[in-house]
Amino acid sequence: MGITRTQVAIIGAGPAGLLLAHQLHQIGIESVIVESRTREEIEGTIRAGVLEQGTVDLMNRLGVGDRMMKEGHFHEGFELRFNGKGHRINAHELTQGKYITVYAQHEVIKDLVAARLRQGGTIHFNVGDVSLHDVDGSSPKIRFRPDKDGELQEIHCDFIAGCDGFHGPSRPAIPQSIRTEYQKLYPFGWLGILTEAPPSxxxxxxxxxxxxxxxxxxxxPQIQRLYLQVDAKDDIANWSDDRIWSELHTRLETREGFNLIEGPIFQKGIVSMRSFVCDPMQYGRLFLAGDAAHIVPPTGAKxxxxxxxxxxFLVRGLEAYYKQGRPDLLERYTEVCLRRVWKAERFSMFMTNLLHRNFDHSPFERQIQLAELxxxxxxxxxxxxxxxxYVGLPMQYD
Structure with missing residues (x-):
């Protein structure tokens, strides 16, 4: 068995794992990332991407925001459309100058991976059999097989960051007896398409x-992303391109007239929706971040x-631990993070309930929804x- 040593072992090369590694590198803390997918898979998985002002600022502070600033779409507002009429929310004016940046998640990942490799940082792609050990002691470790079936490798570390998503091995490493999981499943899903067309x-x-x-x-300028509410259990085979465009025209129409520009659809699929929170987000020397700890429906873009x-906040805690010998910030990781998480869960659920049609609602409840809009x-x-x-609440560490 090959054994290596680092300060922080990161499981998962998604946004959480990569952003964590870059921040640690910036303050001189070593880390190694292991990822179960190939580089091509993580960079090729198409995901939405609405970035809060704070996330954009973080990317720029890390020196990985150049392409985002050139190719991202910086919006001052967004529109809520109902009863055949559009209503613009001028977020830029209402939040004293903040923007909404549309830049797809897989593009963020491409930027972060490229920068990580340029810096000489380690990412083990396409690994298998990832497991966590001794997370409740002073010398945790992770084991994995390179290229899925290679010789078992072991990384000894001071801390493990579980950034491996909802289905990864990190969260189950927290004993079930101390782990509370909150979940809500929604009866509807999103049918998403990518189309080759100019913006509508x-x-x-x-x-x-x-x-x-x-x-x-x-x-x-050439590719657009559109979504439709559908039954979560629907089959994409039931949705021809003609049916998709017909529904989009119907649901987006306005009394003043609206020109939805069609184009060839080159990707389509249906995703289910859930809200999920794990409490605590830490156990011993293990800290969860991102989708490993919480899931939000995409309506709130959180x-x-x-x-x-x-x-x-995890980086603040690790910096205090290594440079000042202070464990207190790490001990408060769950408390501080969950304050923000629950507010984002609240907003995401609010937006989901505000915008989606619940066909079990009575006519009275439907009118209440329209009154809320x-x-x-x-x-x-x-x-x-x-x-x-929507643009992102300020960071609160106290």
Whole structure:
């Protein structure tokens, strides 16, 4: 068995793991990343990407934001559309100058991987049989097989960061007797498409329609991303391109007329939706970050941004531990992170309930939903609350 040593062993090369590694590198703390997928797989998995102002600022502080600043779409607001009319939320004005940046998650990962390798940092891709050991002691370790079937390797470390997503091995390493998991499954999913077409709008449009929710987003001047609310158990085979475009036209239409530009659909699929939180987010020398600890429905655009926030406090704790001999910030990791997590869960659930059609609702409940939409778009106080949550709440460490 080959044995290596590092200060922080990171499981997972998604946004959480990569952002953590870059921040640690910046303050002189060593780390090694192990990832079960190949580099091509993690860079090729198409994901949405609405970045909070704080995440954009973090990318720039780390020196990995150049391409994001050139190719990202910086939006001052977004539109809520219901009853055949659009209502713009000017987030830039309501939050004293903050922006919403549309830059896909897989592009963020490409930037982070390339920079990590340029710096000489270690990422073990395509590993198998990852397991965690002695996480409740002073010398934790992880084991894995390179290239899925190679000789077993072991990394000895001071701390393990579990950034391996909802299905990874890190969270189960916290004993079930002390782990509480909160979950809500939604009855609807999102049918997402990528289409080769110019933008139909300059900013994101969230539409509430009697037939269900729709979202118009963008990826580039040539590629657009759109979503439809569908039954979570539906089969994508039931959705021809013609049916998808017909539903999008219907749900996005306005009384004033709206020109939805069609193009060839080159990717489509259905994803289910859940809310999930694990408490605690730490055990011994193991710390969870990102989707390993919490999942949000995509309506609030919080997933990647919550991962970034987790890593920023974890880095503060590790820096205090190594440079000042202070363990107190690490001991507060769960407390501090979950304050932000639950607020993001609240906002994501609020947006999900606000925008999706619940076909079990009575006509009365449907009118209450429309009244809520009218309120958040006509009341400045409600619009400010919506905007500040959407662009990202300030980091709170106390």
């Amino acid at each position: 709008a300059l900013e994101l449009i969230y539409a509430n329609h009697d037939r269900g929710f729709a979202l118009l987003s963008t990826r580039s 997933g990647l941004n919550l991962a970034a926030a987790d890593t920023q 009218d309120y958040v778009t006509s009341s400045r106080a409600a619009s400010v609350s919506l905007a500040e949550n």
